[in-house]
Amino acid sequence: MKQSTIRVALWAVLSLVTLEASARVDDWITYDAPILEPYNMSRLFIEDHNGTRGKPGASYLKWKLNAQGFRGPLAESQRVRILCLGASETFGLYESEGMEFPRQLEVELNRRLGREDVSVVNAATPGMSTHAAIRRIPDLVELARPDFILVYPSLAVYIDLGFLTEADRSAPRQEFGRPFDFEFRIQRRAEVLVKSIIPDWVQTQVRLLQIRLDENSQDAQDRLPEANILAFRNDLVALIRAIEARGVSAVLLTHATRFGNTSSPPERNSLTAWRKFYPSLREEGFLDMESRMNAVIRDVARTDSVSIIDMADEMPGGSNYFADFVHFTDSGARVFAARVAEKMAPMVTESSAHQTLPNAVPAKKQSEPLKAGAGE
Amino acid sequence: MSFISLQFVIFLTVVLCIYYNVRHPVQNVVLIVASCIFYASWDWRFLIPLMTSTSIDYWCAAKMERQIAAGLPKADRRPFLWISVVTNIGLLAFFKYFNFFAETIQSGLTTLGYPANIVMLEIVLPLGISFYTFQALSYTIDVYRGQFHAARRFPTFLLGILYFPHLVAGPIQRSSNLLPQIVNPRVITSEKVVAGCDLIVWGAFKKVCLADNLAPIVNEIFANPNPTGFQTLMAAYAFAFQIYCDFSGYTDIARGLAKVMGFEFVLNFKSPYFSTNPRDFWGRWHISLSTWLRDYLYIPLGGNKRGELRTLANLMITMVLGGLWHGARWNFVLWGAYQGLLLVGYRLWEPDLRRASQGFSPAWRPITFSVSVFGFFHVICYGWLLFRAESLNQIHVMTASLLDPVSAMDMGLVTKILFLASPVILEHIFQYFPNAFCFVMQSRFLAEVRAVWYALLSYLVLFRGGDAQSFIYFQF
Numbered sequence: 001m002k003q004s005t006i007r008v009a010l011w012a013v014l015s016l017v018t019l020e021a022s023a024r025v026d027d028w029i030t031y032d033a034p035i036l037e038p039y040n041m042s043r044l045f046i047e048d049h050n051g052t053r054g055k056p057g058a059s060y061l062k063w064k065l066n067a068q069g070f071r072g073p074l075a076e077s078q079r080v081r082i083l084c085l086g087a088s089e090t091f092g093l094y095e096s097e098g099m100e101f102p103r104q105l106e107v108e109l110n111r112r113l114g115r116e117d118v119s120v121v122n123a124a125t126p127g128m129s130t131h132a133a134i135r136r137i138p139d140l141v142e143l144a145r146p147d148f149i150l151v152y153p154s155l156a157v158y159i160d161l162g163f164l165t166e167a168d169r170s171a172p173r174q175e176f177g178r179p180f181d182f183e184f185r186i187q188r189r190a191e192v193l194v195k196s197i198i199p200d201w202v203q204t205q206v207r208l209l210q211i212r213l214d215e216n217s218q219d220a221q222d223r224l225p226e227a228n229i230l231a232f233r234n235d236l237v238a239l240i241r242a243i244e245a246r247g248v249s250a251v252l253l254t255h256a257t258r259f260g261n262t263s264s265p266p267e268r269n270s271l272t273a274w275r276k277f278y279p280s281l282r283e284e285g286f287l288d289m290e291s292r293m294n295a296v297i298r299d300v301a302r303t304d305s306v307s308i309i310d311m312a313d314e315m316p317g318g319s320n321y322f323a324d325f326v327h328f329t330d331s332g333a334r335v336f337a338a339r340v341a342e343k344m345a346p347m348v349t350e351s352s353a354h355q356t357l358p359n360a361v362p363a364k365k366q367s368e369p370l371k372a373g374a375g376e
Numbered sequence: 377m378s379f380i381s382l383q384f385v386i387f388l389t390v391v392l393c394i395y396y397n398v399r400h401p402v403q404n405v406v407l408i409v410a411s412c413i414f415y416a417s418w419d420w421r422f423l424i425p426l427m428t429s430t431s432i433d434y435w436c437a438a439k440m441e442r443q444i445a446a447g448l449p450k451a452d453r454r455p456f457l458w459i460s461v462v463t464n465i466g467l468l469a470f471f472k473y474f475n476f477f478a479e480t481i482q483s484g485l486t487t488l489g490y491p492a493n494i495v496m497l498e499i500v501l502p503l504g505i506s507f508y509t510f511q512a513l514s515y516t517i518d519v520y521r522g523q524f525h526a527a528r529r530f531p532t533f534l535l536g537i538l539y540f541p542h543l544v545a546g547p548i549q550r551s552s553n554l555l556p557q558i559v560n561p562r563v564i565t566s567e568k569v570v571a572g573c574d575l576i577v578w579g580a581f582k583k584v585c586l587a588d589n590l591a592p593i594v595n596e597i598f599a600n601p602n603p604t605g606f607q608t609l610m611a612a613y614a615f616a617f618q619i620y621c622d623f624s625g626y627t628d629i630a631r632g633l634a635k636v637m638g639f640e641f642v643l644n645f646k647s648p649y650f651s652t653n654p655r656d657f658w659g660r661w662h663i664s665l666s667t668w669l670r671d672y673l674y675i676p677l678g679g680n681k682r683g684e685l686r687t688l689a690n691l692m693i694t695m696v697l698g699g700l701w702h703g704a705r706w707n708f709v710l711w712g713a714y715q716g717l718l719l720v721g722y723r724l725w726e727p728d729l730r731r732a733s734q735g736f737s738p739a740w741r742p743i744t745f746s747v748s749v750f751g752f753f754h755v756i757c758y759g760w761l762l763f764r765a766e767s768l769n770q771i772h773v774m775t776a777s778l779l780d781p782v783s784a785m786d787m788g789l790v791t792k793i794l795f796l797a798s799p800v801i802l803e804h805i806f807q808y809f810p811n812a813f814c815f816v817m818q819s820r821f822l823a824e825v826r827a828v829w830y831a832l833l834s835y836l837v838l839f840r841g842g843d844a845q846s847f848i849y850f851q852f
């Protein structure tokens with residue numbers, strides 16, 4: 001009995017080792033990944049005195065960074081340059097290679113202008129908060145020399161202010177894994193596989209259970225506190241000022257979601273899926289948060305006289321365009337890029353025509369001292 | 377519910393849990409219910425023609441059995457045989473060939489200057505109808521011939537037809553093989569279960585990793601209206617391996633499933649691409665169909681007993697009908713005719729070929745064998761072009777392109793096809809020279825080797841499969 005148990009255990013271990021070895025060899029063949037070293041998203045990023053930035057020439061799975069540490073090809077020097085700043089929505093998670101919205105924006109703008117006149121630099125980092133972006137501005141402007149900086153802020157990072165404390169406001173590193181962590185690569189694959197074959201309703205029930213367990217350990221709120229909205233507003237204003245202080249034109253984008261302007265009951269599953277990452281805010285709170293923070297973006301654009309493209313309004317919702325609550329599919333990124341290009345084309349044309357930096361925006365009215373409730 | 381789906385895994389798990397925990401007669405009931413659920417999961421209406429033909433065949437066979445027992449002459453049994461044949465062929469003709477023949481007649485009349493408007497039926501072809509009608513026919517014909525006793529109970533015969541591992545794409549089981557296994561209690565040993573698992577895992581690998589990864593290569597070239605000769609050649613190679621992996625993968629899974637439930641199915645493939653001539657090929661490819669055609673069509677037509685000319689005609693008729701069995705399209709007829717011509721040609725020149733091969737000393741045998749295999753593989757591949765083509769025009773275009781097979785060569789494509797074909801080649805070597813590899817099966821650490829092997833194949837099936845494609849033979 002004891003011997004047979006040992007044999008079964010041995011078979012289990014052998015199977016597991018084979019599966020893990022297969023995953024590692026597969027990564028090596030497919031992505032030229034190291035077999036023995038940890039292989040996770042942390043390979044794409046490095047820490048410096050200004051926080052997290054892309055590691056030049058790094059690659060991980062489908063993601064590849066160029067020699068400047070940005071996703072996509074190097075920007076052409078003779079072109080109008082647009083730098084996209086944001087988090088995973090901008091960096092591109094679910095889109096195929098070359099289909100993330102900054103890449104499609106470049107294609108679309110050049111198509112509209114009828115010439116290869118524009119280069120778009122994707123300087124986004126998954127999990128990057130608006131606050132973290134402020135510190136990166138000097139380096140980014142120095143490196144990419146952009147004419148425009150397109151800011152597509154990720155809002156969910158402001159759900160947990162504790163997470164955004166001064167000590168740890170650069171970027172949520174735990175999202176990337178750690179460079180020295182051992183992890184079973186087969187586990188990641190198994191998770192993706194299970195997710196793809198288990199019916200949605202089962203996954204939703206499992207998530208609800210996990211959320212319920214999380215709720216037992218921490219308080220969940222129905223509505224994002226005003227202090228969080230205020231923190232976002234402060235960071236956004238500071239970011240705009242940091243950009244414009246360097247003679248670059250900022251263009252703000254409001255945040256689009258799978259729900260468009262409405263919430264339809266069949267799509268509630270995607271809210272539950274999203275809530276799994278942010279258990280402290282209940283499902284209804286996300287839509288309210290989006291609405292209030294987008295109001296902040298509009299308000300800051302108005303008071304600081306910054307160009308704004310209201311993508312929350314422009315972008316259609318639905319599962320064709322969004323892989324989850326906020327991340328685009330290939331089609332979603334294409335539609336998003338097309339709408340942004342439509343609004344940006346005149347700005348780029350004007351910039352090319354005057355051959356000056358297009359930051360001659362109307363006289364600025366500095367934002368009023370920050371008050372609570374601006375996002376209401 | 378395809379074999380390659382989560383639903384099937386759940387279904388099978390539940391079925392096996394129940395099956396292993398009940399005794400013999402009840403096991404059959406479990407399998408009948410499970411098979412009905414399996415078949416109805418595609419479309420419950422498919423059960424109607426199946427149940428109809430099965431009931432009629434059972435009744436006909438029972439009547440014939442009674443006549444045999446009463447010592448009545450064979451001629452008295454003939455009406456019941458005809459009822460069975462007409463029912464099965466009628467169902468097949470109605471569902472599978474009605475529109476094909478109607479279209480052919482319509483276009484023929486139009487060409488002759490008599491435009492006609494024949495009504496076409498909007499019907500769905502019941503899954504596996506070609507397989508189960510042939511199986512049912514073999515049963516009634518065997519009973520008619522007195523070669524096999526009719527099943528005493530309807531559930532026995534019903535399970536023989538309905539048993540889910542072979543229902544939709546074979547192997548076509550002879551009643552003499554399957555029905556005794558249904559009647560008698562099965563012996564399920566751990567060796568049998570392990571052998572079954574070996575087949576299931578290997579079959580899934582061939583289908584998901586090889587066939588489904590070859591499919592995009594084949595589809596892309598066949599979608600090109602003007603492929604180069606090189607592309608046509610690659611498409612033929614890729615399809616040869618795709619169809620083998622797809623069909624033999626299905627068969628392996630079916631045989632494996634049967635084994636884990638204590639059944640034994642007939643072998644359907646025996647390293648077919650190591651054939652050296654057409655006769656050899658049909659003894660190795662889709663064996664359950666080729667032997668069916670031999671026993672129930674070629675021999676009743678007279679076989680080789682009525683003179684040389686009649687033998688050649690019988691070969692042609694058998695193979696053309698065999699081609700048509702695959703589907704109601706002219707390219708299948710053409711493929712059947714091509715196979716028939718190969719058999720006819722081989723029959724005519726076999727003595728010369730044999731004499732020529734005997735001219736070589738035994739030392740040359742490996743070389744002559746390799747050359748024969750390589751040469752005949754290309755002959756088979758051309759047949760697969762006919763089989764896979766979507767129109768007669770495409771066959772013409774692709775055949776013409778083969779006159780220049782080396783222009784615009786793409787070594788990347790060659791490497792990809794070779795990479796995907798290499799497990800098949802190894803499998804062929806393993807099957808062709810079983811004694812050379814028996815040391816693997818005699819290893820002291822066979823269980824450990826198997827654990828590693830299963831894990832590796834499972835990884836490839838789960839994570840390196842191509843986009844899911846339906847089994848090719850499901851359409852037949």
